[in-house]
Amino acid sequence: MLDIAGALNRWVEEGRDFAVATVVTVGGSAPRGPGAALAVDSRGTAIGSVSGGCVEGAVYELCVQALDDGRTILERFGYSDEDAFAVGLTCGGIIEVLVTPVRANAPGYAAWLSAAARGETVALARVARGPAELLGRALLVHADGSYDGGVGDARGLGGSYDGGLGDRPELERNAAAEARAMLDAGRTGTVEISEDGSHCPGGVTLFVESSVPPPRMIVFGAVDFAAALVRAGRFLGYHVTVCDARPVFATRVRFPEADDIVVDWPHRYLRRTETDHRTVLCVLTHDAKFDVPLLETALRLPVAFVGAMGSRRTHEDRDHRLREVGLTDRELARLHSPIGLDLGARTPEETALSIAAEIVAARRGGSGVPLTGSGTPIHHDADGRATGVVRPGVAA
Structure with a gap:
């Protein structure tokens, strides 16, 4: 109900x-x-x-x-x-x-x-x-x-x-x-x-x-793509927070649909705010001085999803820097980077759809491949199993 x-x-x-x-x-x-x-x-x-x-x-x-x-x-x-x-x-x-x-x-x-x-x-x-x-x-x-x-x-x-x-x-x-x-x-x-x-x-x-209260989506980086992702997150039922250290960009005018707007260094905010096993973290800054300390914290938290935007070259450099600060292979394996599914996205709205689709796939155990001709199950449990048996649902 x-x-x-x-x-x-x-x-x-x-x-x-x-x-x-x-x-x-x-x-x-x-x-x-x-x-x-x-x-x-x-x-x-x-x-x-x-x-x-x-x-x-x-x-x-x-x-x-x-x-x-x-x-x-x-x-x-x-x-x-x-x-x-x-x-x-x-x-x-x-x-x-x-x-x-x-x-x-x-x-x-x-x-x-x-x-x-x-x-x-x-x-x-x-x-x-x-x-x-x-x-x-x-x-x-x-x-x-x-x-x-x-x-x-x-x-x-x-x-x-x-x-x-x-x-x-x-x-x-x-x-x-x-x-x-x-x-x-x-x-x-x-x-x-x-x-x-x-x-x-x-x-x-x-x-x-x-x-239960709606799950949180925290979007780090007050960039153009973030505005579209905020709308997608709200559509999916998340309580959406935008965080950026730059007050000129993290404004209500730029993000009217965000539930919260925080001006702070991303890693510092993440350390002091509440998260849980349903929380989704989207890092859109693709700037090492923000990304590395933020992801060092994020990948050690018991959250549902951690994704980071950037090119494959940016990802390789980020991966190297994260290993230098002590993250293990197991911790790095939790990182979805580059963030999003391959939809051929170009616009901020298409990119937000790509990111939202990957979040849903990770949450529901989907493969992300087209259903047409794939033979993959349409519905999954959260652990990725096909729904062929009676099972409980999950509140989001």
Whole structure:
């Protein structure tokens, strides 16, 4: 639901009941991953998508049904060779969709949607599979491990109950612990626990949606290419910072779409700012006095991507200088340089597209080769494996 959390939050503020269908598991070549959602309000308005069009009509009807009878259901969609006109995924994949009715005044959902819309760190754990009386029930789990019940209502829009998982405190505590572990990793996906509340896989499947702040992209070098890359980074959902030591270039006028503009020596700023395993660092200065101390720091940080612009000659000189300051082969192997995929790019916009494409490929495990005639998988896990099995998604 993260992709439509802002719109759903507005529906809650307007007092609209709605039903939301969320992809909870994916198998094969499915068009969208876990967490993709479609919602229908009491007026029949629909937002979002679960499949890019393949099964939207059927899912819409399931949402209308959930609004009418107040029941949560889990529905599976796949491709049917026996019936060419059956509702299914033409790409050959399989998805399971959890359809849940939500009251506008349900405090837990309202709190989660509000927090998610603000980009705060919070998780929503829903029972996607298990005893009928638990299906659809949910917990709101905070970053410190505390949790709130009363989020969902398995008995319909008009009912109520005490606690997210009813009178099963041990199940509730362990569900919250599993959800917090997912939240700490910034992951969205399923986790199994036993019905008795133990952490062993058993009769209850939780679907955990982790709302975390957007990942950071830090662009070093306030050059013309940087302005286009800022726009591409924002489009991909990054919180984008531009850093340059030259105040005449690092200005809001030149980078109106950047979230932050920092005037400082790049390596000094990188040492004092916060980064994590999702952070992307793009070095566009191609000037040794900036690049070398910056990359010496960057390549020793546990970040997602480090790329540097420059010609192949510049790269060779940079590589030599970095070895002189003590970087190892393993550390240098993390550097994407020259940055970007070979698209034949010329303009700043084309170059930004080239860089953004390499970042996505590195993040998702793609090869960067054309899909036409290649035989390579269309969808990958983050570690580069083809998606042929049900797997959790990753929050960005």
